[in-house]
Every structure is written in structure tokens, then in C-alpha cells.
Amino acid sequence: MSQPAYAGQPKKKTKLDIAPIIGFIILLAVTIAMILPFGFMISTSLKTTKEMLVFPPTVIPEQFAWGNFKELFINDEIKFGRQYGNSLIVSIATVIGTVLSSSFVAFGFARYRAKGSQLMFMLVLGTLMLPYPAIMIPQFLLFTKLGLHDSLLPLILPAFFGSAYMIFLLRQFFSNLPNEIYDAGRIDGCREIGLYWKLTLPLAGPVLATVAIFSFIWSWNDLLAPVLYLDSQENFTLPIGMAAMLSSKFRIAPWNLMMAASLLSVLPIVALFAVAQKRFVEGIVLTGIK
Numbered sequence: 587m588s589q590p591a592y593a594g595q596p597k598k599k600t601k602l603d604i605a606p607i608i609g610f611i612i613l614l615a616v617t618i619a620m621i622l623p624f625g626f627m628i629s630t631s632l633k634t635t636k637e638m639l640v641f642p643p644t645v646i647p648e649q650f651a652w653g654n655f656k657e658l659f660i661n662d663e664i665k666f667g668r669q670y671g672n673s674l675i676v677s678i679a680t681v682i683g684t685v686l687s688s689s690f691v692a693f694g695f696a697r698y699r700a701k702g703s704q705l706m707f708m709l710v711l712g713t714l715m716l717p718y719p720a721i722m723i724p725q726f727l728l729f730t731k732l733g734l735h736d737s738l739l740p741l742i743l744p745a746f747f748g749s750a751y752m753i754f755l756l757r758q759f760f761s762n763l764p765n766e767i768y769d770a771g772r773i774d775g776c777r778e779i780g781l782y783w784k785l786t787l788p789l790a791g792p793v794l795a796t797v798a799i800f801s802f803i804w805s806w807n808d809l810l811a812p813v814l815y816l817d818s819q820e821n822f823t824l825p826i827g828m829a830a831m832l833s834s835k836f837r838i839a840p841w842n843l844m845m846a847a848s849l850l851s852v853l854p855i856v857a858l859f860a861v862a863q864k865r866f867v868e869g870i871v872l873t874g875i876k
Contacts, residue, residue, distance in 0.1 A: 631846035654846040669827035680805040683745030692756035759793040
């Protein structure tokens with residue numbers, strides 16, 4: 587029992603823990619620093635060409651130029667709608683190819699032990715140390731010989747041959763699944779391909795969401811491969827199309843249109859992460875739990 591306080595007895599001073607306050611201030615400062623560029627992008631995307639050149643720049647546009655977004659889709663020089671569609675096709679196909687191929691290879695490495703399998707897995711991981719310029723020229727020559735230059739296929743086909751990083755991520759998850767699940771599946775008459783398709787993939791929802799998000803972002807933001815393979819503007823993806831806007835026939839660099847295009851290009855990634863955020867966090871956590 588606590589002892590009663592007597593009159594004249596000095597009260598104990600409670601110590602103020604300032605560590606959480608300092609941490610909150612630091613997090614608030616970092617958050618503001620990261621939000622400011624996004625706010626500048628939104629503000630510039632809604633400015634007219636005249637207001638865009640005003641110095642010092644205005645924070646809130648005097649006149650909201652919503653027509654900038656319409657200009658992106660109706661301007662024949664920019665062809666933003668076509669490029670947006672190309673990026674969606676490439677990114678969605680890349681996600682499908684990466685998820686299917688990487689999960690299939692990872693399932694084999696995780697569930698089957700054979701002589702030399704560990705060495706083969708190490709060789710797969712070793713490809714992570716190869717920089718893209720080392721395989722860029724052989725890959726370019728291969729697709730050129732196949733007649734696939736200036737098409738979207740060179741940007742899509744490599745995804746159907748697996749990704750070493752995604753294989754590693756998926757293998758870590760598959761290795762943690764109990765063998766009793768597969769034994770029960772075999773008793774029920776499920777074959778090996780059924781164990782992969784009907785048991786493993788449904789259980790791997792969180793890590794598959796992680797793979798899908800990473801694959802989509804890398805493909806959506808990729809600039810080097812489209813520059814290497816694409817020549818005609820009709821086949822441009824968003825990164826190369828937006829870069830080409832600065833070298834177009836505009837008298838003044840259309841930074842307001844660039845910011846509007848950047849804002850629209852961010853929306854699919856934000857939407858994807860918002861939808862799969864819970865699965866994404868679970869995938870990151872579960873791949874490290876034994």
C-alpha cells in the first residue's frame with residue numbers, strides 16, 4: 587500500500603522524458619521535408635505557363651490551370667495517353683512474368699533437395715552482382731537478331747525468366763512452410779504442380795504482394811531499357827516520353843506539363859501501395875521469420 591502524504595511533506599517531482607518529444611520533432615521535420623517536393627509538384631502542375639515563370643514562385647496558383655492535364659492527352663506532340671498505356675502494359679506483364687517465373691523457381695529450390703541444388707542457388711544469387719551494363723549489349727544483340735527491336739517485348743520477356751532477388755525472397759518464405767501441409771496435399775492426391783499452384787501460392791499472398799509491388803515500381807520507373815530498345819514515339823513508355831518532352835518543339839520547357847505528367851505517373855504506384863500495404867508489410871516481416 588502506498589503511504590499517505592502528510593501536510594508539509596514535499597511532493598516528488600516527476601521527470602519529463604524528452605526523448606519521445608525529440609523523436610516526434612525529428613519525424614515531423616523529415617515528413618515535411620519529404621512532402622514539400624510533392625506539394626511543389628502539385629502546385630506547379632496547376633499553374634499557367636506565365637505564372638510558372640514568376641519569381642519568386644507562388645505557392646498557391648492564382649488561377650488553377652486544370653487544362654494542363656487535358657493538354658497532356660490531346661497534344662499530338664506529347665502522346666501522353668499512348669505512353670501511359672504502354673507503361674501499364676509493360677508493368678502489368680512484368681509483374682505477371684516475375685511472380686510466375688520467380689515463384690516457380692523458388693518453389694523448386696525450397697522444397698526439393700538434390701545434388702548440386704545449393705550450388706545452383708548460389709549461382710543464381712551470384713547474378714545479383716552482375717551490373718546491368720555487363721549484360722546490356724549481349725541482350726540488345728539477342729533481341730535485335732530476333733527482330734524485336736522497337737517493340738515492347740524486350741521490356742517484358744526478361745521478366746518471364748525470373749529475377750534473382752525475387753527468387754531469393756520467395757525461397758525464404760517457401761522454406762518456412764511446414765512439410766505437413768505438403769504431406770496432407772499428397773495424401774489428398776495432389777501432384778507436385780498442384781502443391782505449387784493450389785497450396786503454396788495461396789499461402790504466399792503477403793510475399794507475392796511484395797514481389798508484385800517491387801516489380802511494378804522497377805518496371806514503371808525504368809528508363810534505361812526503353813531508351814535502349816524503343817525508337818518510335820508510339821512505343822515510348824512514360825519515363826522516356828517525359829524525358830522527350832524537354833527536347834520537344836515547345837519554345838519554353840513545359841515544366842507545368844511535366845509536373846502534371848509526374849503527378850499522374852505517381853498515382854498507380856500510390857494506389858498499388860495503398861491497396862497492398864498490409865500484405866506488403868506482412869511479406870517483409872514473414873520472409874525473415876523462421
